[in-house]
Amino acid sequence: MCRTRSLISLLLCASLSACGYSFVLDGRTSAAKFVMEASANRTSLIDAGTILDASLERTLSSMGMLASGESSKTVRATLVSFSTETVTAPSLTSPDRYRLHIRVTARVTDAQGKELWSMSFTDTGTYSEGGRTEDALEEASRRVSLQMARALASAGL
DSSP: OHHHHHHHHHHHHHHHHHOOOOOOOOSOOSOOOBEEOOOEEOSSOTTHHHHHHHHHHHHHHHTTOBOSSOOSOEEEEEEEEEEEEEEOOSSSSSOOEEEEEEEEEEEEEOTTOOEEEEEEEEEEEEEETTSOGGGGHHHHHHHHHHHHHHHHHHHTO
């Protein structure tokens, strides 16, 4: 029995000392910081640019990617288009739900205005029957903002 315990202890010590797992930094000290320009709204949705700006500002700030002062990189979003569709109601007694699809393009430029990065994003929000299309804007903008921030973080700007 003593020999079995000794062998298990020896194997445990050997496996712990041989473990090669460690964290390796990739050389970057922090995520890039961006200054935001006001979003453009090329749709008929009321206050869409303002709602998108608020969501993007909240998201970038929470991820530590929003510059408090000046930055050499500027991000600008443009709400390009939207569409709606009816979502099937779960029962005859409940109201129909509708889905708003938005398409947003994002651009990052340097201090001289040269485009460094651009990408297009789409996502959805929902609203109830009798509501306005704009009722789904906050949800759709929040989702698109998360996509944009994740893409910016992984872009390595």
